[in-house]
Amino acid sequence: MRKASSAIVIGAGFGGLALAIRLQSAGITTTIFEARDKPGGRAYVWNRDGYTFDAGPTVITDPACLKELWALSGDRLERDVDLLPITPFYRLIWNDGVRFDYSNDDAALNAEIAKLNPGDVDGYARFLDYSYGVYEQGYLKLGSVPFLDFAQMLKAAPALARYQAWRSVYSVVASYVQDEHLRQALSFHTLLVGGNPMRTSSIYALIHQLEKLGGVWYAKGGTNALVQGLVALFIRLGGTLKLSEKVSRIDHANGRVTGVTLESGTAHEADLVASNGDLVHSYGLLTNSDYARKRLRSLSRKRFSPSLFLVHFGLKGSFPDIAHHSILFSDRYATLLDDIYDKGALAPDPSIYLHHPSATDPGMAPPGCSTFYALAPVPHLGRAAVDWAAEGPRYERIVLDRVRDTLIPDIYERLDTSFHYTPEDFRDDLGAHMGSAFSLEPVLTQSAWFRGHNRDDKFENLYFVGAGTHPGAGIPGVIGSAKATASLIV
Template identity: 80%
Template sequence: MQPSRSAIVIGSGFGGLALAIRLQSAGIATSIVEARDRPGGRAYVWKRDGYTFDAGPTVITDPACLEELWALSGSRMADDVTLLPVHPFYRLLWNDGTAFDYSNDEQELNAEIAKLDPADVAGYARFLEYSKGVYEEGYLKLGAVPFLDFTSMLKAAPALAKHQAWRSVYSMVSSFVENDKLRQALSFHTLLVGGNPMQTSSIYALIHRLEKLGGVWFAKGGTNALVSGMIALFERLGGKLLLGEKVTRISHEGQRVSGVVTATGKVLHADMVASNGDLVHSYGLIEGSSYAAGKVRSLRRKRFSPSLFVVHFGLKGRYPEVAHHSILFSDRYGPLLDDIYKKGRLAEDPSLYLHHPSATDPDMAPEGKSTFYALAPVPHMGTAPVDWAQEGGRYRKVVLDRVRDLLIPDLYEQLDTCFHYTPQDFSDDLGAHLGSAFSLEPVLTQSAWFRGHNRDDHFPNLYFVGAGTHPGAGIPGVVGSAKATASLIV
């Protein structure tokens, strides 16, 4: 029997893939239209000199939200993707030599906390209880719920108020523990979804509960191996993937969208269109609509999360002493966040996330070698109009020097291959407004109903999915947004 409805999904990031799988599983003939030469969106991959370099995201939490996509059609994720556990979840490092291993092993973690301050062990236990509460309210109950009207926001308000959602993650963490390094250790997670720990709602403390319950994982073969597994599932279900087809226009007649036009001249029609692209860019594709032009103007007035500067490098030799995920903290936690989020200053002492996938999966690098990337949050191009073609080479050295000084003294001697990715690349390759890496900044006034709606208010058959919609960035966030969007369609 022919499917009765058809859909086009623009973009093949995790949100777009998850939505396409849900629609195809429900019998809606779905085509994914992707501008780049391979799927993944922000989860792109480069193969260079025998190394596999994932663009990101590289931290997989809540594998159950992914397994659910396979279960829709009675299949198993394990048939397409192998997830490997990461331990410790993160190794946190400071310039004074302090190291802190963060995991969900209670005994190990309490010992790490006691090394910083024995008095904070009890405070951490209370913080975990708080984290459990916001996880149940913010993630389990609201994570995949579409907020289409203000009434739905009002219904959620009492639960959010009970957990003091107006307070920042850092402020809430500080009410439980005294040690400043521990406060950093328990609040930095919001940076992984584009949020300033000093301003992002304390609801985001739910990430701790998420990690404690589900662990932290890595896809064997890299994050893009998870993308490949999702594509394999989608195509088995009968879905179509079009690569190298950049959408230049979303067609519309009256108050309905009718399909898309691509740069190569392809004209595709469907009963509904869903965009996994940047919100500003997506609305800009709807030509000849005063409504869409107004949306672009109002979106441009919102606060966007920072961008990233990423250095990918391969080293000769193996580095078993370097964890899979390391966080290298600057001595300036609050002031550095001000530089990134408020002042638009490019810091000479960046905090870094260092990804070392060959620690878990040696096949990510050639025999006897190691794959890394070092990621520095930097201001987006709206607050720091940097000429990255000029600045990129210099800033790459700033980042690599930090890794050398704190972790790998012979880095330059062992350097085998190296390249970097800038805010300009986020803008050029992904259509990201201002080069933002995570779309709208996750502050309370840009959350739930105040975030991009999963179904458009004007075009009833136009949908959105991904980091700019509820609940936000990160793999569980965008997969949750796909569930919310699919619930409106299916």
């Protein structure tokens, strides 16, 4: 392909911004078209009643992948973003009264493990060795490498076989530790990228090592402050960001894309187009294309990750005993995951991820108040045809009741403001296929070459970036996808 001098990126999520920064840093004039009124994609932000509510994601790992974006132009991340370390990484809480503080402090973590089962301390050490191995192979060596043909997958096969990539994360964890609480503590991470611990490839145990080596971080001002830092860098490099500009069509002729047409009817040309949008939505923009219709049929047969139900709420008072990140486990683990991923059942006893940013950053709430969000994985719209306009208020109560019963007995007396976000909102606001929050489910048969390719197989100047592409969801994943995609262009 001839060298590109201009590019259009559809969508200003983490992946789109990271790719645009890489292109602009390489001298390619880049314009981002974002349909919403603010950048961020899934990392949107609301400011309501004096509270700042991040839409998510809220767990920042591997800050080195972010620093690399600034370093491309000799700049420093600290110029635009203030990252603060979080400890413990998570406080894990079960209904039987067990609490487990999970961090990268070896002595403290081993003491936590020993409280559950002294014999599992040695097992955890062996699991740590395993997770480093898959981190080295799956993240350092392959995480930002584009898989465009099956031969590349075959080259990776020996490493995948060495670490028994066909086994699930939970299965591997269970082979090292015996305590069920600890098995859940070391396997729940796949849920943060849309994967079922009971069937997501054991390669995803690398997430544990990502946290162990790089820590867990928070951007002062919230995750969208990191988004704003990326935007500031992109603009400083000379890039152009257009908000409230929805792309209605990717234009093409003679086997190449030629640019985009906006919903307003305005057409814009470029040497290449890259989409940070949902894969199904993106191929739907390739109108008048038999090839695109074939790709859509193929995508419709794949497994998509579940959706999420989020309750954002502000409370009067402060809660120094509630960690920045907490996981409230249901009494069920495997059967709850079956309900979400396979049966399409809306659980009356959801597990909850509770985000409490004002524990670290009081400025996220009005004086004397606290900001929270509670997140429950739920089936996507293709798995459970729920009328969320009717169900939303009821499920919000279920979620808040779980927080009340576990941590905040007087939550309703303290409640200052609240609202919820449903799978229908993921579909309508983000164009997410069936309201999936993480695109394709990260099973082995939908990873690497089997995942969305970073460059289209037919249109040689059409590219993709984000959760649906290799390596997958999560901030490091989509930043890695941008690096992979940029390597094909630059």
